[in-house]
Amino acid sequence: MTAHRSIKSVGELVASGLVENAAGLEDVAARYAIGITPAIAALIDPNDPNDPIARQFLPTLAELVTTPDERADPIGDLTHSPVEGIVHRYPDRVLLKAVHVCPVYCRFCFRREMVGPQGLGTLTGPELDAAIGYIAAHEEIWEVILTGGDPLVLSPRRLREIMARLAGIDHVKIVRFHTRVPVVEPERVDAEMVAALKSSGKTTYLAVHANHPREFTAEARAAMGRLADGGVVLVSQSVLLAGVNDDVETLAALMMGFVENRVKPYYLHHPDLAPGTSHFRVSIEAGQALVTALRGRISGLAQPTYILDIPGGHGKAEIGASVISGGDGCFTIRDWQGTEHAYPPNS
Numbered sequence: 576m577t578a579h580r581s582i583k584s585v586g587e588l589v590a591s592g593l594v595e596n597a598a599g600l601e602d603v604a605a606r607y608a609i610g611i612t613p614a615i616a617a618l619i620d621p622n623d624p625n626d627p628i629a630r631q632f633l634p635t636l637a638e639l640v641t642t643p644d645e646r647a648d649p650i651g652d653l654t655h656s657p658v659e660g661i662v663h664r665y666p667d668r669v670l671l672k673a674v675h676v677c678p679v680y681c682r683f684c685f686r687r688e689m690v691g692p693q694g695l696g697t698l699t700g701p702e703l704d705a706a707i708g709y710i711a712a713h714e715e716i717w718e719v720i721l722t723g724g725d726p727l728v729l730s731p732r733r734l735r736e737i738m739a740r741l742a743g744i745d746h747v748k749i750v751r752f753h754t755r756v757p758v759v760e761p762e763r764v765d766a767e768m769v770a771a772l773k774s775s776g777k778t779t780y781l782a783v784h785a786n787h788p789r790e791f792t793a794e795a796r797a798a799m800g801r802l803a804d805g806g807v808v809l810v811s812q813s814v815l816l817a818g819v820n821d822d823v824e825t826l827a828a829l830m831m832g833f834v835e836n837r838v839k840p841y842y843l844h845h846p847d848l849a850p851g852t853s854h855f856r857v858s859i860e861a862g863q864a865l866v867t868a869l870r871g872r873i874s875g876l877a878q879p880t881y882i883l884d885i886p887g888g889h890g891k892a893e894i895g896a897s898v899i900s901g902g903d904g905c906f907t908i909r910d911w912q913g914t915e916h917a918y919p920p921n922s
């Protein structure tokens with residue numbers, strides 16, 4: 576059945592036909608928000624118990640299982656937050672989290688304890704003033720990354736206001752948006768929205784979050800096209816997820832799909848230790864084997880960087896496995912077929 580507005584409750588999930596047995600799901604919903612847009616509801620195949628789109632968005636009882644190594648703030652945002660809405664983890668860039676709501680709520684979300692109607696909310700006027708003031712006062716900040724929550728839930732008017740304020744800060748050169756909207760609510764990316772993302776004197780990047788090639792519907796492709804035609808530089812972000820994209824065929828199709836839509840593959844995230852997400856996790860060894868296989872399979876243009884956010888707020892580390900040991904000027908490098916080579920060569 577085609578929904579015309581977003582699904583936000585267990586009752587609406589049942590009414591839509593996407594969920595038959597709702598037993599226990601109210602307990603999940605009480606802790607983690609539910610959000611499924613009409614575009615995503617239409618993509619879910621209710622007849623496939625292993626549908627990779629359903630797996631990303633439909634709540635399940637597995638989310639009630641929290642393992643000892645999971646944490647509410649898995650990548651340590653709060654450790655690096657000098658003022659409300661700012662995360663300043665690396666010297667040259669900050670996250671600006673203006674909103675903590677999203678058009679969809681991904682069941683594996685690394686900020687799932689912060690986003691949603693019961694999450695951290697939207698910055699108030701004075702909080703946004705303080706956040707912009709912090710950026711203005713720190714001349715080392717070259718890049719501002721709008722994330723959240725999904726910044727593209729803001730109206731074009733609000734986005735224009737934020738861009739205009741950032742335009743007044745000379746040392747900020749790059750503004751980057753991280754969003755799921757081009758895929759999950761593509762109709763939102765209209766000409767007014769594209770124009771609002773740009774500002775004179777700044778270069779706008781936008782990281783499109785997608786995890787499965789079926790997310791590239793005709794509407795999503797058109798939305799990415801409008802962004803690229805409008806002068807927004809597009810990069811990708813995906814999460815490696817068990818049962819969604821943890822096989823080389825799916826990952827290859829996903830990365831090639833990005834490139835075909837003028838989105839340069841950027842990050843493939845190892846899943847974070849967010850609460851209630853152990854059913855999505857793959858081992859680092861399995862992830863390394865997948866990215867090694869990708870190297871032999873698809874163009875260099877389509878290769879993502881496999882990345883882990885070190886728990887506790889210590890930043891990102893590349894965890895691709897080409898270099899498997901090293902020292903004393905010699906290294907062992909693994910090629911895409913799994914063969915190991917000494918560098919420099921022994922002979």
Ligand code: SF4
Pocket residue numbers: 676677679680681683684685686687690723724725755
């Ligand atoms: S869109 Fe991003 S922030 Fe929102 S629920 Fe999904 S992963 Fe989390």
